[in-house]
Amino acid sequence: MEETTTNHDPQYQDAIKAVEKTLADLRRCPDEEKKQLQEDIAQLNSMHEKITQGRVEIVIFGEISTGKSALVNALIGRDVAEVDVQGGWTKQVWGTAWEGAGHRLKSLESSEIVIIDTPGINEVGGADRAQLADVTARRADLILFVTDSDLNDTEYAALVELAAVQKPIICVFNKQDLYQHEERNQLTAMLEQRLDGLIPANHFVMTTADPREIEYIIEQPNGETKTQWRKPAPDVAELKTLILETLEQEGLGLIALNAAMYAADKSDRISAIRVEMRNRQADQVIWTMAATKAVVVAANPLPFLDIVGGLAVDAIMIATLSKVYGLSFSMSQARGLAKSISAAGGLYALGELANVGASFFKLVTGTLGTALTLIPQAAAVGFGSYIIGQSAKKYFEQGGSWGTGSAKSVVKDILAKTDKDSVVNHLKDEIRTRLDWNRHGSKKDS
Ligand SMILES: Nc1nc2c(ncn2[C@@H]2O[C@H](COP(=O)(O)OP(=O)(O)OP(=O)(O)O)[C@@H](O)[C@H]2O)c(=O)[nH]1
Ligand SMILES: [Mg+2]
Incomplete structure (x- = not known):
């Protein structure tokens, strides 16, 4: 496997080795086991690519219509994701490179940040949702959890599931333009209380990803005024700063830790599957032969x-x-x-x-x-x-x-x-x- 980096950070190198070792173990599996582990092999290969390139993955979770796709657009600075008034617009998990972030992991020139948009957590049913969240979150280096008001039960449950994955999470309170001062303070206080113990207090930010048009009064050269509906610029500055700060602090360590955890998870799964398959096959052979011998003796x-x-x-x-x-x-x-x-x-x-x-x-x-x-x-x-x-x-x-x-x-x-x-x-x-x-x-x- 070619190395696309010259970074010698030991933790990072160890993480690459852990992923490579797990992949090598997988390659040595007999064909039948490989078939069962196909998906794991593909996931590990992409994890290998991710870590050697120093790719940071930020995954956005949240309920339908909270503005996840709008947030991707606002962060990236152009319309890459489809935003829709009707809920349930985004149907699959997909990612896009955040080139404008201007962030490179220390001494890893090829590094890039990818923002991954997901369907609303209430869009997919219970078990599937947990599965999707689990699969996506395990790859993620940083999770953005988007809400547009106080958390309902589904949101709270999803957030608890995500917190269990042990990744840094930022809670984003979007659609600030819809709230008046008083209401915003109340909601913020409620949210802070809910998040207490789940995520650190400084990992809570407010954004306006896709503000509603507002009526501007424009004074014309002749002194007359006219009104015009315009969309104010999105406000995601605080979020962007927090993301970049988090990456700056944890950067390479974050993706290294992540990859190592991922590899460990996978190798546990590989050995469990391997043990189970071999065990089953072996028992079958033993029973068949023991019975054959018994029948031969009897007959x-x-x-x-x-x-x-x-x-x-x-x-x-x-x-x-x-x-x-x-x-x-x-x-x-x-x-x-x-x-x-x-x-x-x-x-x-x-x-x-x-x-x-x-x-x-x-x-x-x-x-x-x-x-x-x-x-x-x-x-x-x-x-x-x-x-x-x-x-x-x-x-x-x-x-x-x-x-x-x-x-x-x-x-x-x-x-x-x-x-x-x-x-x-x-x-x-x-x-x-x-x-x-x-x-x-x-x-x-x-
Ligand atoms: N007022 C206001 N509306 C917003 C804001 N962000 C998003 N919206 C609107 O909310 C609606 C849903 O936005 P999306 O970005 O499609 O939401 P989503 O979370 O991606 O939705 P799904 O993909 O359907 O789960 C759209 O009509 C957006 O214009 C915001 O900051 N303020
Ligand atoms: Mg969407």
């Missing part, structure tokens, strides 16, 4: 029950599990691991139990007879495989090692944690289902 004559045959199923299971965890064990490695787990847990005993049962049965009947009577033994063999599978899973979860314990302690731990009856019952059901199905085929009267 087939004695030769299938020998240790070598049983071990083969476990080895296939372990080789498959190794792939789930991004390691690829050969069959002989897999067999080796299966053996050592069995030995560590004394699990051959479980297999032999089945052998005894089967031999006994063969002795009595001379044939396999009804497979159904072998179910308990077969389920016991399946249980052995289940434990081997879970132990191998633990081994692979730890990157192919027993961690601080030994094979023995891991198997022992797993045996202690496993609800044996429920696993065995599950396997019994599985055998019955599969054998029943068989019975309708070839083994009708066995």
Whole structure:
């Protein structure tokens, strides 16, 4: 990835590294995981671009028609956003560069400020709103929360949600031209009270982004007067100063902190998804193989029950599990691991139990007879495989090692944690289902 900056601020460099490391982790994910994490990859890539360019993102939130788009125009100094008398005008989140701000982050020539306009918070419903606010706010370096009177419940709830994201927030009380002195003082006092504890007192400013036309009386050269309706200039000076001051103070540190937080969030999410996906896949492999082994034992004559045959199923299971965890064990490695787990847990005993049962049965009947009577033994063999599978899973979860314990302690731990009856019952059901199905085929009267 190319560096577009030569800034050596350590905090800033660390933040870039954090984002790059998270991206590198993502690139190493197997394809299936990558598919699930597509959006995160795209978001992180744009975060990488943002931080290397030193792009500061200011996001504007607020209810419908409070003047968010008008504020973008007033700050930028020309009409870039559509302003409308009817509420609900702005439909999507979009950003525009604030070139006239004249602000550059210290020693970061390529830096720019982008102002991002969003739809009214009451425009999108509850869960979606929270989602939108969350996604947008997480990227934001600075949040402008716009209101045009006292906060209603929706606004207050949204502001609380935003404050939880831990970004600097400026509360903008817009449409000042609509208020008389007295009313303005009352509203201001109410707002200040509401904001207390949510945002610092000096992060509250008043603006007039798009004043109503007023009637001017114009004196003409001939002494006559005429009236004309004109729009006064917007007044966002105090807000602009506050934004630039905030950026000046926090500048690079702000975007660095932000990017680092973002990367940390993402890597938590990546590991959570990865753990969950692998876990699910691994369990599926273990159940399938344990049931297969149990069914094989229950349904087939004695030769299938020998240790070598049983071990083969476990080895296939372990080789498959190794792939789930991004390691690829050969069959002989897999067999080796299966053996050592069995030995560590004394699990051959479980297999032999089945052998005894089967031999006994063969002795009595001379044939396999009804497979159904072998179910308990077969389920016991399946249980052995289940434990081997879970132990191998633990081994692979730890990157192919027993961690601080030994094979023995891991198997022992797993045996202690496993609800044996429920696993065995599950396997019994599985055998019955599969054998029943068989019975309708070839083994009708066995
Ligand atoms: N009087 C007055 N009207 C304003 C001011 N700012 C905005 N308005 C008016 O308020 C209305 C809504 O303005 P917008 O900028 O579209 O508001 P918005 O918050 O972007 O609205 P949505 O995108 O629909 O959520 C328009 O009619 C603006 O002219 C202001 O400072 N004073
Ligand atoms: Mg708008």
